[in-house]
Amino acid sequence: MKQASLILNVVLAAAVAYLYYLHFSGPSTESSAATAADSTVAPVKKVVYVNVDSLLTNYEYFKDTKKLLESKRFQLDNDLNSKGRSLQNEIAFFQQKAQTMTMEQARATEAALQQKQQNFLAYREQAAARLAEEEAKKNEELYSQIQDYLRKVNKSNQYDFVLGYTKGGGILFADQSLDATRQIIAGLNKEYKDREQAPAKK
Numbered sequence: 001m002k003q004a005s006l007i008l009n010v011v012l013a014a015a016v017a018y019l020y021y022l023h024f025s026g027p028s029t030e031s032s033a034a035t036a037a038d039s040t041v042a043p044v045k046k047v048v049y050v051n052v053d054s055l056l057t058n059y060e061y062f063k064d065t066k067k068l069l070e071s072k073r074f075q076l077d078n079d080l081n082s083k084g085r086s087l088q089n090e091i092a093f094f095q096q097k098a099q100t101m102t103m104e105q106a107r108a109t110e111a112a113l114q115q116k117q118q119n120f121l122a123y124r125e126q127a128a129a130r131l132a133e134e135e136a137k138k139n140e141e142l143y144s145q146i147q148d149y150l151r152k153v154n155k156s157n158q159y160d161f162v163l164g165y166t167k168g169g170g171i172l173f174a175d176q177s178l179d180a181t182r183q184i185i186a187g188l189n190k191e192y193k194d195r196e197q198a199p200a201k202k
Contacts, residue, residue: 046158048159048161048178048179049162049180049181050162050165050180050184051179052165052166052169053166055184059192060189060193061145061192062142065138065141069135069138072131076127079127080124083120087113087116087117090116091113094113145188146184146188149187149191153184153187162180162184
């Protein structure tokens with residue numbers, strides 16, 4: 001009986017030792033479950049936003065470009081107004097003098113004025129198209145500069161998304177703690193200033 005008890009104790013001791021070994025040498029069921037759960041949970045996305053209105057108001061490149069385009073638009077308007085008035089004066093002069101002209105002179109002058117009018121309309125359309133093309137190019141440059149800067153500062157994958165926030169836009173609410181507008185404007189302005197101060201390449 002004592003021998004059987006001793007054998008049972010030895011078996012139990014061996015079983016306990018084996019369970020002890022399993023517990024500390026292998027991953028616990030709880031940690032395994034936690035690991036399995038973690039592997040199924042998607043990583044948290046890092047998101048910030050930029051107030052587009054503030055960006056455009058404070059980005060020096062945009063302000064300088066806006067002034068340049070407004071100046072060109074003003075010059076174009078003055079040019080078109082001047083040419084238009086000159087043509088109107090010629091037409092008015094012709095109408096006054098038409099009765100003193102021969103039929104052949106009147107027809108020739110009228111044809112010349114019609115040609116001038118067509119040339120003026122074509123000039124106006126072409127000038128407006130050139131200005132619109134330049135505006136589109138500047139807008140594309142603005143977009144590219146912002147994208148290039150964001151890619152550069154985000155090389156370490158700091159953010160997954162940088163959203164553009166505008167009042168009345170698609171984003172109805174934005175937590176101010178996620179607002180990266182000031183940092184991005186400061187960085188863009190520094191790069192623009194450095195470009196403007198850099199010596200022109202020959």
